[in-house]
Amino acid sequence: MTAATGLGYEMVVGLEVHVHLQTATKIFCGCSTDFGAPPNQHTCPVCLGLPGALPVLNNHAVELAIRAALALDCTVHPVSMFARKNYFYPDLPKGYQISQFDRPLATNGRVTLPGHGDDPSPRAIGVTRLHMEEDAGKSIHDRFTAATAVDLNRAGVPLAEIVSEPQIRSASEAESYLKTLKQILEFAGVSDVSMEEGSLRVDANVSIRLPGATALGTKTEIKNMNSFSAVVRALDAEARRQADLLDSGGRVEQQTMLWDATMEEVRPARSKEGSHDYRYFPDPDLPPLVVTSDRIERIRRELPELPAARAARFMTSFPSLTAYDIGVLTSSRALGDYFDELAARSGDAKTAANWVLGEVLASLKASGQSIDELLVRPAGLGDLLALVRDGVVSHTAAKQIFGVMAERGGEPRAIAERDGLLKVSDDDALVRWIDEVFAEHPGEAGRFLRGERRLQGVLVGFVMKKSSGSADPKRVNQLLATRTGS
Ligand SMILES: [Zn+2]
Numbered sequence: 001m002t003a004a005t006g007l008g009y010e011m012v013v014g015l016e017v018h019v020h021l022q023t024a025t026k027i028f029c030g031c032s033t034d035f036g037a038p039p040n041q042h043t044c045p046v047c048l049g050l051p052g053a054l055p056v057l058n059n060h061a062v063e064l065a066i067r068a069a070l071a072l073d074c075t076v077h078p079v080s081m082f083a084r085k086n087y088f089y090p091d092l093p094k095g096y097q098i099s100q101f102d103r104p105l106a107t108n109g110r111v112t113l114p115g116h117g118d119d120p121s122p123r124a125i126g127v128t129r130l131h132m133e134e135d136a137g138k139s140i141h142d143r144f145t146a147a148t149a150v151d152l153n154r155a156g157v158p159l160a161e162i163v164s165e166p167q168i169r170s171a172s173e174a175e176s177y178l179k180t181l182k183q184i185l186e187f188a189g190v191s192d193v194s195m196e197e198g199s200l201r202v203d204a205n206v207s208i209r210l211p212g213a214t215a216l217g218t219k220t221e222i223k224n225m226n227s228f229s230a231v232v233r234a235l236d237a238e239a240r241r242q243a244d245l246l247d248s249g250g251r252v253e254q255q256t257m258l259w260d261a262t263m264e265e266v267r268p269a270r271s272k273e274g275s276h277d278y279r280y281f282p283d284p285d286l287p288p289l290v291v292t293s294d295r296i297e298r299i300r301r302e303l304p305e306l307p308a309a310r311a312a313r314f315m316t317s318f319p320s321l322t323a324y325d326i327g328v329l330t331s332s333r334a335l336g337d338y339f340d341e342l343a344a345r346s347g348d349a350k351t352a353a354n355w356v357l358g359e360v361l362a363s364l365k366a367s368g369q370s371i372d373e374l375l376v377r378p379a380g381l382g383d384l385l386a387l388v389r390d391g392v393v394s395h396t397a398a399k400q401i402f403g404v405m406a407e408r409g410g411e412p413r414a415i416a417e418r419d420g421l422l423k424v425s426d427d428d429a430l431v432r433w434i435d436e437v438f439a440e441h442p443g444e445a446g447r448f449l450r451g452e453r454r455l456q457g458v459l460v461g462f463v464m465k466k467s468s469g470s471a472d473p474k475r476v477n478q479l480l481a482t483r484t485g486s
Helices: 059-071 171-188 228-247 293-302 307-317 323-329 333-346 349-367 378-389 395-408 412-418 427-440 442-449 455-466 473-483
Strands: 010-020 083-086 096-099 106-113 123-134 138-144 147-151 158-164 200-209 220-225 256-260 265-268
Touching: 010 171, 010 228, 059 106, 059 123, 059 158, 059 171, 059 293, 096 123, 106 171, 123 171, 171 200, 171 228, 171 307, 200 228, 220 228, 228 256, 228 265, 307 323, 323 333, 323 349, 333 349, 333 378, 349 378, 349 395, 378 395, 378 412, 395 412, 427 442, 427 455, 427 473, 442 455, 442 473, 455 473
Parallel strands: 220 256
Antiparallel strands: 010 158, 010 200, 083 096, 106 123, 123 158, 138 147, 200 220, 256 265
16 A cells, blocks of 8 residues: 555545536437537527426437446446436526436446556456436626626536546546546547536545555545646645645545636635535436336447457457557547558558558647548558558658648549659669769768768668659669679
């Protein structure tokens, strides 16, 4: 057992993650869930909480929540219940939030964290429960002077809340848990898991205790963290605050804290935000949610390949890949799909991985595109790699052709022909380029001819450049060697 805080205490962390389920309409009405519409465009009597409006459960949201639960190895319960969680808040027009309380959709799952550097064994963090609920609206404080505006477009967007066991022992382990969870949810296709758009939000329960202690210390809840790095900084700051309190003979008070990213500190929330007297009771407008075992098994069968399974398959099927290659290639489902198709087409996994990790990622970074938007599809890139393999174009020319394909699309052989990038192994052309290079670089050429063989590579480089990558480097080497009489 380690004192993970570096403060002589061990950190004990449980995380509550709220994820937007990727439905077209809200959880209890037909309003759109589109992000970024003008305020209050996507509202109706149900999500505005007008009297007499009745909620109707969105079947697709249930489908996605079950899929998420199964991807996290949870037990999905045949019957779960919706409850009213009562509290007053300006962006909660009904005065209560419909959630699941004592009978959640699913319980008892796990997220398995990959091993890392000093501890390479994987570690499972328990998932206590996964339940469904509706999101609240948003208060906007910076739109009007001295007034708060309320946007209810988000009110009623379906959420899955995923609660972990308090088994996380450090801020970096919390980050690893969140990254792994996000990856699983993205692979399962249940959410776009975008933190920028608020589709994934995290609250943390934190306490500290002396190493070796079994009882839990008094915990605080931290809210308002809006990136994974904010979670890491907030957890460290809160553990430090609690350690200072205990070291000076004080006590940790159970309360809700807010992370202030500007001040890099946690501070107590106003008492109302910390209140936990929700007076839950079953929602009289919604019948129990019944899920048949047939439905659960059908969804289980339809689950796509999840990150851990894909990493294991890549490791077995493509032994030439390193652990690093596999880590990057399974970081998102779309990237892995792309690589998978390219590797199958090219029959050379290592070359396929080098291109995906090199040109493809660099191109996406430069253009800001997602991989699905990239104009170079696996089929086209596969054709390009075949041209390199068959000696039709050089590696240098292939990179140039890739650039053209990424910018304007097109078929690699046609681009190579049009732009004069087919590999030239015609001796007359090569000799002409070599003569020009010798004339332009008399110093290097002279030293090469007098026996400095290491300059051969430099001269080949000049010829490749002069030919825009179209010269056949193997033949250029042979021709250069004949000049020294060897
Ligand atoms: Zn609505």
